[in-house]
Amino acid sequence: MRSLVWMITVASLLAVTDVPAKQSRKGTAALAADAESAAVNLRIAYLHRPTTRTFFPYFDPPAADSGLQGARLGIEDNNTTGRFTGQIFALNEISVDEGDDPASVFLRLLAEGYRHILVDLPAASIERLSLLPGAEHSVIYDVGSTDDRLREAACSTRVLHLLPSRSMRADALAQYLVQKRWTKWFLIVGRQPSDRLYADAVERAAKRFGGKIVAIKVWEYDFADRRTPEAVIPVFTQGADHDVLIVADEAAEFGDLLPYRSWFARPVVGTQGLVPSAWHRTHEAWGALQLQKRFREQAGRWMDETDYGAWLAIRAIGEAATRAKTVEFDAIANFLRSDQFALAGFKGVPLSFRSWDGQLRQPVLLAHERALVAVAPIEGFIHPRNELDTLGYDQSESVCDAKR
């Protein structure tokens, strides 16, 4: 297990910068010595597991510091504000490597006094942490999962979810397809269990918004047996008349091969093609370009979804601390879930946590690789209280609400 403390040194925070811009920025972020951490009054831990993803194109390898860079930028943002409020934040980054037990790391963090704990771990691990004794004295910020079960049947009042669930993503996509009147859907599902969950969300969205699933096929090829994509895909995509191919392939094992190879000239949407997501490099409206630029300057790469989730979590803590005018845990934890909480997430509307399942309500971007196509909720999909609640499990549908 490796641990790293990331913070802005108090000295550089208080320094009045008469120096040129580039220099002053570099000077603000630094690894702190123990002596300086004395001024820190809000400590946040971040548990993450290094990526184990095996399928990715050679030109697009996953970032080793995915999520971490978002958290670090959040800490820097909080501390810039903290200069004026006397609230100094620090991040303890803990890598849960192969063989490490997240539960024992989590319990040790609780024993060390950490109460705000970000986790980028598999859904099953997060569920386990939420059930540990002592977890009730913490807030667990789920910055990476999209799992609906974790927000529903396995939900916990201790967990807040920063990224949109699979159902929110599928609903966003469905709203767009229905608005386009592309309502006949050919659903292609990968072999992984997570692909089945994505497909479940698509099927649920079809029922909610009036999509018609005209075919469901499970993808079982691996091209090892001399069958080429050129040969397989046209045959595979024949059958019922459809408007779009919806692909559920979260690990990107085959979805990218579908466009331009299908039997019919139909667009590909879902986990590839037109993709619903929380954040995308093509998103520039509502000041998003500023966050994109700040992140890129710090990390030397584009902000990914986990970075955005982690940045949101840290900013949520910072915003609650600013508004509640305290770094005290209970006040922040209560404020986060209150009606007064409104987080600016560069998506044009205030973001807040749903009272019934701890999910951050937020717009979902629909983008292909090089352009943003739409932002859901799509105009016309209305809701009696908040249009963002047209995406995902609403209060009346939530089994989690009943448990509270």
Add this chain to the structure above:
Amino acid sequence: MRNDSNNRETRRGTHGVVLAASLVFAACGSAGADTVYVTLEKDNAVAIVDGVAAKLLKTMSVGKRPRGIALSRDGRELYVAVSDDDAIRVIDTATSKVVRDLPSGDDPETFAIDPEGTFLYVSNEDDNAVTVIDLAKGKQVKRIPVGVEPEGIAVSPDGRWVVSTSETTNMAHWIDRRRLEVIDNTLVDPRPRAACFTADSKQLWVTSEIAGTLLILDVDTRQIVKRVSFKIPGVTAEKIQPVGIRVDPERRRGYVALGPANRVAVIDAQKLDVVNYFLVGQRVWHLEFSPDHRRLYTTNGLSNDISIIDLAEQKVVKSLAVGQYPWGVAVKP
């Protein structure tokens, strides 16, 4: 609108002669017209409009991603923040030529000039700082650290304060203009965009894009004294994103651009209540009075036009296509 025909004649006489642009302005000026300068964020240009005749006169290239715009006190120089060129470009209004750059620091967005016309104060979004520039020397005097993503900036007419609002920190930072230091901070509603002092320097008006509110701050106590919300039938609350603010010198009426609500709110500046809404173009961003305060010009970012509001009639009289992503506006007599 009596001047309309005069202006038309003048332009006809100079039609097609590029060098005569300055003559047009001189003639329009003497006829009592407004020269309206509009930054076009996506066109990397400034549109020059005859406000009274509602005619686009010329579009001039100015540099990458122009946003904030203001005139010198004497109207001879036009300042344009060219964000992606990391400078404030100075344009001679007589010749419409770029004459020099001011060292604004990285990514300048908005700026304000003090009442004496000596110093210019710039928000540097990427650097969490306000840069102070000596206009005569064209040099940076100081950089003042503020919150994350400073956006709105205003100098009080009495010269006492510079206020910077930071969009992610959500504060109005009160900079003492003599000491050039932040001496107080007021927590405001999420994502504050613009700040504007009333002419008597007694109030500061601040818009919050995410909360959809206008906050009125008392300058003496630096506390919020009123929070104005907006309700428009048929427009959802999320669409109401207040940005630009103007208040008339007598503090009778204030005007607030409401972004994607496509409206300008009219505020009774004494009672601090909303009294009317003008329907303008899409995603209305900033606004500016004509020098005689008879008209108000608004930039409409998504419909690529400006709206012209007749303030005596209290109605929108014209919209005029100007180019892509109109952002800021400045008006010269």
